[in-house]
Amino acid sequence: DAKTTQPPSMDCAEGRAANLPCNHSTISGNEYVYWYRQIHSQGPQYIIHGLKNNETNEMASLIITEDRKSSTLILPHATLRDTAVYYCIALPNYGGSQGNLIFGKGTKLSVKP
């Protein structure tokens, strides 16, 4: 079973920031928080991941609470092309290519004009 819980759906106005929450209260110390998204009819796309520090890349920012029990993915200026299902996944990282992604149901983000 997935170790994370997410709201089933969210709406966001185009051009505004989209803040997607994820609860992972049972995450263990060696598990990273990964975010993927899946646009309709495409394979999942990697967005970002982090352990305990906040992370930012060209796609998004990831804010992880100090106790690591929850996190928020931020899309700073959402566009219609960001409409997708967003998955938050806890994944152990042993420094090698181990472990597989256990997907939950994710959050369906709808960006509206």
Next chain:
Amino acid sequence: EAGVAQSPRYKIIEKRQSVAFWCNPISGHATLYWYQQILGQGPKLLIQFQNNGVVDDSQLPKDRFSAERLKGVDSTLKIQPAKLEDSAVYLCASSASTGNTIYFGEGSWLTVV
């Protein structure tokens, strides 16, 4: 950099027929995954290869599904005989041996009628 390539993109077969899907991972990626995604659900791991060896095939229905990764590069997933409940998207993914970020292909859509 070329992504994960899959073919065919779409396939319709009758139940009890056989089908094969092909995957070419990102160049240099040692780990290859096959996932099954049923409509409305998140992807579920079927099998994981590390080079040409199987790491995890615990969720693969071995009475009808088989997969191989000869020479540790390309992989083929076969279903024989197909059942109606095998209708799904079959996603191939790969990751480098020194990191855990997993990259997905576009998927192969199977409809069994």
